[in-house]
Amino acid sequence: MGAHTTGRDVRELAHAAQVRELTAAGVLQDPAWRAAFAAVPRHVFVPYFWTGRGAGHERLWGEDPDPERRARWLRGVYTDAPLATRLRDGELLSSSSQPSLMAKMLEALEVRDGDDVLEIGAGTGYNAALLCHRLGDDHVTTVDLDEEITESARAHLARIGYRPTVVTGDGARGCSSRAPFDRILVTCTLPLIPPAWLGQCRPGARILAPLSTGLIALTVRDADFAEGRFLHTPAYFVPLRGATAAAPPSAAAQEALPxxxxxxxxxxxxxxxxxxxxxxxxxxxxxxxxxxxxxxxxxxxxxxxxxxxxxxxxxxxxxxxxxxxxxx
Known part of the structure; x- marks a missing residue:
């Protein structure tokens, strides 16, 4: 690094390196999504995150007075890994998803210009920003149950000029006031597909959602029917708030297995x-x-x-x- 390299320069270099890595890994094949990842810096949406350390958790922060800890924060933000962004009593409430998985999901969503997208699980707002860059603010709605999460996401988005509709509410109910949608993208694991979503979709809409430890891609025929197959990609997400993701059979039930x-x-x-x-x-x-x-x-x-x-x-x-x- 040159003697006059600033913190902003370092962040921009780390951001550009991550886009190159995702492109080289083959997960940013669509030029439109490659441009979105290049335009939207992850560090704006993850001003801090929690990392496991010993018996507890350590908070890494982009404004930490310790330069070594700031450097660890930046390395973490631009590592291809999920980051814990909100904890309550030791329980993970919200995270920033692994960027390569986000890229795979966005490409698998198969959006077209003019599509209206509902995101279930606002998280940090990073995913909504990528959607806004691709489709425009008016076509993006993101929902989360926790007002602290939605307020934080809204602030992150506004900081770099994106203003989608951010709604505090139960994601299982969708967002009828903004329906109908062409795509629904879900960033939390489900036990079932909430029936309300189908009625808020246009015929032919696509729902991409984590179920079990995979990603189901459903095509919606009408308010009463949807069907589809899983992608080959593994996917592990925080469960939908208020719902319990299906658990594997107990160890006792599996004891006879190799x-x-x-x-x-x-x-x-x-x-x-x-x-x-x-x-x-x-x-x-x-x-x-x-x-x-x-x-x-x-x-x-x-x-x-x-x-x-x-x-x-x-x-x-x-x-x-x-x-x-x-x-x-």
Missing amino acids: YELVENERFQFMLILSAGALHPREGLDLWRREGRPGRERFGVTVTPEGQWSWLDDPQGPYVWPLGEAASV
């Missing part, structure tokens, strides 16, 4: 998705018989009568109700 499959995240994805409808041993037999299927072979159907996950074919032999309590 250790390597207890630790196999693709196998665990299937067990969590089937929500206890399969005993782990039965699930293992099925998984092996079907060639150890990855996430992309599974899908979800949403109707007023219920919601189902399935393997390969929604009308096939392997169909399980979503959201049932574990029976093992």
Whole structure:
């Protein structure tokens, strides 16, 4: 670094390096999203974050008087990793998602010029800023249950000139006052797809949401029906506030399984998705018989009568109700 390099210069260099890294990794193939990531600096949205250290948590802050700690903050912000941005009594309430996963989700959202997008989970506002750059403020609505989170996101967005609609409310209810939407992007893990969302979508809309430990991409036919498959990408998010994400079967239920499959995240994805409808041993037999299927072979159907996950074919032999309590 030159003798006259400023803090702003260092931040800009770190930002540019991250965009290059994401591009080289192949997750920013669309030039429009590459331009959005280049235009929106992550450090504005993560003025501080928490990192695990010993028995507790350490707060790293961009305005820390200690230059070494400021440098650690900046390295963390521009590392391709999720960051804990809000804790309450040791519980993670909100985070800034891993940038490479955000890029994959935004590309998979398949937005078109003029699309209206609803984001569930405002977080820091970073994702909304990327959407605003791509689509314009008027086409972006972001919702979060916690007023502290929405106020903070609104302030971060305004700092660099973005003013989408930021709503404090229950994301499971969507945002009827801003409907209809062409796309719904969800940044928290769900146990089920909230039925209200379908009624707030235009026919043909796309919903991209974390479910189990994957990302389901649903096409909405109308207010009563949506269906789609999972992307191959793993995804781990904070659960939707007020909802409990499906948990894997207990260790006792899995004790007869080979250790390597207890630790196999693709196998665990299937067990969590089937929500206890399969005993782990039965699930293992099925998984092996079907060639150890990855996430992309599974899908979800949403109707007023219920919601189902399935393997390969929604009308096939392997169909399980979503959201049932574990029976093992």
